[in-house]
Amino acid sequence: MRNSIICSVLAIAGCAELDKESPDVTLAETSSEISVGAGPARSTIDNDDGPFDIGVTTSATCFLRGLSGDFYGIPKGPVKPQGLPAVAEVFASGGKWWINVRAGTGSAKAHVQCVNVPYAPAGKEFSWSDNNDAAAGSVPASANRFCFLRKVWASQGLTSFPNSNNPTYITIKKVDPIGTATPVFTLAGSHVNDTGSSGTSGFGGGTATCIDFPATGVWGFATQGPGPNATGNSVVSGPLRDYWPDGPVVPPGNVACGLTSVSSRWANPVPSAFGVDDGVVLLRGGTSWGVTATNGKKAAYTCIR
Numbered sequence: 584m585r586n587s588i589i590c591s592v593l594a595i596a597g598c599a600e601l602d603k604e605s606p607d608v609t610l611a612e613t614s615s616e617i618s619v620g621a622g623p624a625r626s627t628i629d630n631d632d633g634p635f636d637i638g639v640t641t642s643a644t645c646f647l648r649g650l651s652g653d654f655y656g657i658p659k660g661p662v663k664p665q666g667l668p669a670v671a672e673v674f675a676s677g678g679k680w681w682i683n684v685r686a687g688t689g690s691a692k693a694h695v696q697c698v699n700v701p702y703a704p705a706g707k708e709f710s711w712s713d714n715n716d717a718a719a720g721s722v723p724a725s726a727n728r729f730c731f732l733r734k735v736w737a738s739q740g741l742t743s744f745p746n747s748n749n750p751t752y753i754t755i756k757k758v759d760p761i762g763t764a765t766p767v768f769t770l771a772g773s774h775v776n777d778t779g780s781s782g783t784s785g786f787g788g789g790t791a792t793c794i795d796f797p798a799t800g801v802w803g804f805a806t807q808g809p810g811p812n813a814t815g816n817s818v819v820s821g822p823l824r825d826y827w828p829d830g831p832v833v834p835p836g837n838v839a840c841g842l843t844s845v846s847s848r849w850a851n852p853v854p855s856a857f858g859v860d861d862g863v864v865l866l867r868g869g870t871s872w873g874v875t876a877t878n879g880k881k882a883a884y885t886c887i888r
């Protein structure tokens with residue numbers, strides 16, 4: 584029977600080193616266990632890098648295990664009629680998985696998790712954009728289905744209005760639509776725009792992908808800590824545990840973790856000492872899964888075994 588455990592992580596520590604880029608993804612060939620790859624990452628502070636090849640889609644599905652950087656794109660206007668969003672994503676094309684990052688006027692970094700479940704996007708992907716929940720896509724919330732973010736983008740700012748009490752969020756949620764007994768997974772969000780005064784559309788959004796896997800263990804987590812603080816260079820880090828504060832750690836073997844939500848300010852008015860590593864990142868260490876979050880960035884994530 585599935586073991587469903589909900590807990591939070593709060594551990595104040597020194598700044599943990601975030602993951603380095605990994606050139607490839609290696610997956611064990613097994614159908615009874617969720618095996619994980621090398622956990623590649625890709626970052627940029629400009630807009631000229633091409634997509635980065637990390638493996639084939641026939642044996643793997645990939646999604647985000649971390650998001651970091653200063654997400655402030657270039658809005659539509661006289662200089663850039665089409666705009667130039669800040670983007671962090673992993674996507675499939677030509678039978679391969681690719682990491683794509685674009686900085687806009689800030690920076691972006693995508694931290695990726697791949698699992699040994701063949702990619703089958705039909706009926707398993709959905710998107711949300713432009714602060715419009717009514718237009719968000721959805722997929723049936725069937726048994727053994729797990730959904731994770733694979734793309735986040737912002738054309739102006741992945742942040743709330745300045746000094747707003749309503750922070751940015753992009754989150755996967757499970758809902759029961761009126762008139763049907765079948766629940767669905769969908770994306771919802773708010774305040775993905777920094778100014779709200781330009782009159783342009785294409786403010787920002789996200790895309791989620793789902794896998795069907797008969798998990799024997801499920802953990803749900805959300806980062807906890809101080810609110811948005813662009814100048815404090817604060818760090819929240821620690822291992823993921825079955826329960827807080829001293830439960831068994833979530834083991835690294837045959838366990839995969841991915842983002843299901845991001846929130847708070849992701850476009851900082853002043854530079855952070857963490858630079859492109861300013862964000863929330865899940866880390867698969869030698870003895871456990873862990874998380875590092877900086878400057879009040881918040882996220883929710885799910886781990887499965």
